Amino acid sequence: MGEHSKDIAALTAARFDISRQAVNKHLKKLVSELVLTPSGKTRERTYLLAPLASWEKAYPLNGLEEHLVWSDDVALVLGKLPENVKEIWQYCFTEMLNNAIDHSGGTLANVKITKTATTTELIITDNGVGVFRKIQGALGLPDERYSVLELAKGKFTTDPQRHSGQGVFFVSRSMDTFGLMSGKVYFGHNFGKQEDWILETAGATGTTVLMNINNHSSRTLQAIFDEYSSGDNYGFTKTVVPVNLAQYGEDKLISRSQAKRVLARVDQFKTVIFDFSKVDTIGQAFADEIFRVFAKSHQDMEILAIHANPAVQQMINGAIANWTSDSSEVQG
Numbered sequence: 001m002g003e004h005s006k007d008i009a010a011l012t013a014a015r016f017d018i019s020r021q022a023v024n025k026h027l028k029k030l031v032s033e034l035v036l037t038p039s040g041k042t043r044e045r046t047y048l049l050a051p052l053a054s055w056e057k058a059y060p061l062n063g064l065e066e067h068l069v070w071s072d073d074v075a076l077v078l079g080k081l082p083e084n085v086k087e088i089w090q091y092c093f094t095e096m097l098n099n100a101i102d103h104s105g106g107t108l109a110n111v112k113i114t115k116t117a118t119t120t121e122l123i124i125t126d127n128g129v130g131v132f133r134k135i136q137g138a139l140g141l142p143d144e145r146y147s148v149l150e151l152a153k154g155k156f157t158t159d160p161q162r163h164s165g166q167g168v169f170f171v172s173r174s175m176d177t178f179g180l181m182s183g184k185v186y187f188g189h190n191f192g193k194q195e196d197w198i199l200e201t202a203g204a205t206g207t208t209v210l211m212n213i214n215n216h217s218s219r220t221l222q223a224i225f226d227e228y229s230s231g232d233n234y235g236f237t238k239t240v241v242p243v244n245l246a247q248y249g250e251d252k253l254i255s256r257s258q259a260k261r262v263l264a265r266v267d268q269f270k271t272v273i274f275d276f277s278k279v280d281t282i283g284q285a286f287a288d289e290i291f292r293v294f295a296k297s298h299q300d301m302e303i304l305a306i307h308a309n310p311a312v313q314q315m316i317n318g319a320i321a322n323w324t325s326d327s328s329e330v331q332g
Contacts, residue, residue, distance in 0.1 A: 053077055053115040058108055061126070066097040069111070077113050078120060084220045088174050088213060089122070091221055095167040096124050096209045104128025106206055119176070121212040130182035131207045146261065148187045149245040151180070153265060154228075154236060166236050174224055176217070179210035187245075191219075238271040244278040254283030259290050267298060276308040282315050291319035 055077045059069060074093055078086065100109045106128030114121045128134075135147035154169030172178040172189040180187045181204055213219075228238045246262050247253050266272045274290065276282075295303050305316050 051114050051116055053079065053113065056110065056112040058110045061101050061104070061107055061109055064097075064101050064109070066094040066101060069097060070094055074111065074113065074122075078115065081120075081215055082217075085213065085215060085217055087221055088217070088219065089120075092171045092174050092211055093122060093124075095171050096211070099131075099167060099209075100124060100126040100128065100207070103131070103134065104207060105134075115215070117215075119212055119214050121210070123211075124209045125206060127206045130205070131180065132182045132185050132187075143248075144183050144185050145248055148185060149242075149261070150264070151187065152189075152242050152245055154239050169236075169239070170224060170228070171211070173228075174219065174221065175211045175213050177210070177212045179208075181208040181210070182206070237269055238273070239266065239269045240273045240275050241266060242275050242277070244276070247279070252281055252283065253279060253286045256285045256289040259286045259294075263290060263294055267301070269301070271302040271304070273304045273306055275306050276312050279312055280309065282312050284315060284318065287315040287319040288322065291316050292323040295320075296323055 057073060070090055070093055075086070075090070078089060081089070097109060097111070100106065104126040106126040109124055109126045112123045112125075130144075131151075132144040132147040135141070135150060136144050139147075139150065141147060151168050152172075154166055168180065172180075173191065175189075176191050178189045178191075183204065229236055241262060243253065243262060246258055253259075262274070291303070291305070295301075305313070308316060
């Protein structure tokens with residue numbers, strides 16, 4: 001309903017072939033039952049789903065145990081949900097709260113839940129140093145924005161002794177929408193569109209995690225892990241690299257150094273899928289570094305490209321053709 005808050009009456013009338021008057025009667029009934037919240041005058045009236053539950057609580061991070069917060073508070077607020085959805089929430093919430101406990105360097109975490117008849121949104125905010133700034137310092141990156149690309153790949157953690165670096169990757173792919181805001185950077189993932197994006201914000205202290213999923217989603221954790229794992233031990237062997245996260249502003253992906261930034265740590269996976277969504281063009285050197293130089297030295301890896309437009313695909317094909325040519329010359 002959020003996408004059609006202003007024209008819900010017209011859409012409903014057309015969809016069910018009933019009059020606007022009949023739709024308005026049903027809308028008034030839903031308002032009286034506190035299912036919908038109206039706003040504005042008659043012609044400009046909008047309708048939003050009313051919260052079935054709205055809850056917020058702050059927790060001191062020192063000594064906090066995420067599983068107790070889940071069982072004592074969050075699970076009760078979420079209420080009755082299908083088992084697959086509740087399992088997703090348990091995994092995602094405990095992973096993200098544990099990140100705040102172990103990594104943020106902060107003292108407090110605030111948890112806020114808003115549940116409607118169709119979806120639930122959960123927000124965790126801590127007052128720590130900020131996830132992107134921490135990654136920037138750990139890797140010696142020139143800009144906080146480069147941290148987003150490392151998180152999106154997966155298998156990165158600032159504390160490898162206690163963490164695998166899988167949390168953000170799998171949580172972002174479990175939710176309908178996932179957002180991570182820290183400093184002046186916002187990283188988002190949309191499950192329906194299977195895309196990642198990065199935005200600049202006015203600036204925020206600490207880290208804010210936003211998670212939202214339909215209350216009746218058919219998604220399962222098992223299916224998500226199966227998609228990116230292999231072997232009996234469910235090793236995290238496959239990743240999708242959103243290449244567009246490596247470009248900022250008017251920058252074009254031209255150079256080998258930009259390609260090397262994209263390639264950082266991907267040799268930890270068996271299958272790497274480079275997603276070129278929202279990438280209009282790439283340079284010959286950029287393509288060559290990934291699809292000839294890197295691919296040639298990592299022939300045990302499966303390296304794929306998806307969502308490339310014709311211009312980008314032409315550059316990729318050229319790099320692959322040059323690799324084939326190199327191999328033929330060696331054999332000859």
